[in-house]
Amino acid sequence: MDIVVEHLTKRYGPQKAVDNVSFRVKAGEVLGFLGPNGAGKTTTMKAIACFIKPEEGDILVGGYSIHEHPEIIKKNIGYLAENNPLYQEMNIIDFLEFIAKIHGIPKYLIPERILDMIRTCGLEGEKHKLIGELSKGYQQRVGLAQALIHDPDILILDEPTTGLDPNQIVEIRELIKRIGKEKTVILSSHILAEVEATCDRILIINNGRIVVDGTAAELRKQAQGNEILKLGVQGGSVDDIFEHLFEIETIDSIDLLDVEKQLFEIQSLPDTSSVKAIFDSCVRNNYYITELTPTETKLEDIFRDLTLH
Template sequence: MDIVVEHLTKRYGPQKAVDNISFRVKAGEVLGFLGPNGAGKTTTMKALSCFIMPEEGDVKIGGYSIREHPEKIKKHIGYLPENNPLYQDMNIIDFLEFIAKVHQIPKHLIQERLLDMVKVCGLEGEKHKLIRELSKGYQQRVGLAQALIHDPDILILDEPTTGLDPNQIVEIRELIRRIGKEKTVILSSHILAEVEATCDRIMIINNGRVIVDGTAEELRKQAQGNEILKLGVSGGEIKDIFDQLLEIETIDSIDLIDEEKQLFEIQSVPNESSVKAIFDTCVANNYYITELTPIETKLEDIFRELTLH
């Protein structure tokens, strides 16, 4: 089921939380919605799930508009909000049965759906516990189970690993990856590793606007521009090596990053490679290349560059 967002705008007082956003999510895609706190991620997800109505623009899910057919859309969406509201004094089974009835799942199918959710979300050993007795990680699993119990086509997850310990984060990510093989998933986060580990595509939002959209690999390629190399050279004095490298026309800048190991960071001029020229210069001067590797632009650097302006 495709999601089409068209010119979405939502204000809180004078501030635009979401500012004329448009994008599309294909059926079966896992989209990472990435941005700093306050960027507009949660507001967009609330609009997608028909929780709030935007002032301008529209969202169409499976051809239905959130303005005209919110009740039909809600049947196709599973939503896990950031604060994961659960009834703390209910046990897991009773809570999930209550949610199943809210979704009007036929009575004769409820038991089967409960057993499926307990199995899929790894709740077998905890299913009779009160929700308040569960760890944060297991409460997130219950939140995922309530979002999935009516077998929606689309799953919207707002910061699903907030407050979890590292082991719980890995478990929830793995669970989301498994679910993502069968459903369209939109996952919001401000944690880069999380988005890269679970998503097919990344959309970065800042100040209510989409500023970049693509795969992690595409984002790196867009950001790289200049070739950056890590070069280790021996067989000569650092100053002499430095001077010889500076004569290479395709090299834009050289930094000495480790004097003892004679390691340099070299940036080439745009759209040029310096690898062959470096090799030829070292051969001509009887230098030994101990290391020559490209430095990949980190997703963290791209994120900071795009969102700190």
């Protein structure tokens, strides 16, 4: 199912939590919703899931409007809230049976759906335990199971790895990637590695507005602009190497990073590459290259640039 968000605005008192936001999520896509705390991610996700009603704008889920057909949309969405509310005194099987009944799954199908969720979410060894006895990682798995039990087309996950240890984070990410092959997924996070590891596309929101939309590679390319190279050269003096490098027409600037190792940072002119010309110059002058690597703009740097003003 496609999701189309059109001019979404939601206020809490005088403050706009979401300010005229528009975007589209294609069926089968895993969208990473990225932004600092308080940026408007959760509000947008709750509006898509029909938990809150916006003052302005509309959201179409599979062609149905949240204003006109919220009951149809809710049947097609699985939602995992950030705080993952679970009944701690229930065991996993009883809890999933309870959720299945709430979703109106026919009684004869419920045992099969519970077993399917236990297998999918890796809960076989824990299925008879009380939820309150489970680790945070396994409680997140139960949260995913309850979000998936009615087989929704769309899965909305709000900060799904909050509070997990590194091993649990990797496990939940792998689980989300597997689920994402079959469903449309919106995943919110303020952790960059999270969205890069699991998502096809990244949407960055700040102060209630979308500031960027694209893949991780596109964001880096957009931010980087000019080619930046780290170059190590031996076989000549620093001054001679500088002189010969400056003869290359595509080079815009050269900075010396390390005198002893003779490491340079080279920035090329826009839309040009200096790699071949550097190599040819070194061959002509009997220098040898110890290092020649592109300097990649980090996603963290892009995120800070976009959200700290």
